[in-house]
Amino acid sequence: MELGGGGRRGAGDRGRRQLQSVVRLGSYLAGGFLLLSAASSVAVRSLRALSDANQRKFATPCGACEGKGTYPCRLCRGSATIDWSPGHDPVFINPCLCPTCDGTRVQRCLNCLGKGYA
CATH class of the missing domain: 1.20.5 (Single alpha-helices involved in coiled-coils or other helix-helix interfaces)
Incomplete structure (x- = not known):
């Protein structure tokens, strides 16, 4: 028990x-x-x-970037900065960092996505 x-x-x-x-x-x-x-x-x-x-x-090399994978930035033309003025005022023009390449001066090829071959 x-x-x-x-x-x-x-x-x-x-x-x-x-x-x-x-x-x-x-x-x-x-x-x-x-x-x-x-x-x-x-x-x-x-x-x-x-x-x-x-x-x-x-693969064959990309025709757009010639096999490099990048090409010079088309917006800033390789200078890394663009001229920007607020309100379309030609008196105050400020150099700003390029928004397309972020200052690297080159863009990734959109044809081959930066690989260098198609």
Whole structure:
């Protein structure tokens, strides 16, 4: 004969063990998912690098940028600044950083997206 509610204690232990097994299963599944996603991202990156290398080797150079991937900025004409006046006032003309090239003086080719080949 048990005193002090010994039967309740076993039910609580059983619930705790079930919860631990569920948590353990969830952690195994989450770890497996993370491992698979990391492995697949590495595989995709390596295949993309191989594909780009093959395209670069056998593709024809871009006609718009002559294979460079960039060309001089058309807005600032390679000066990195533009003349800006507020309110179309010719008296106050301020040099400002070119918004198209951000001062780099070159634009990425829109024909080949900066790759240099079509």
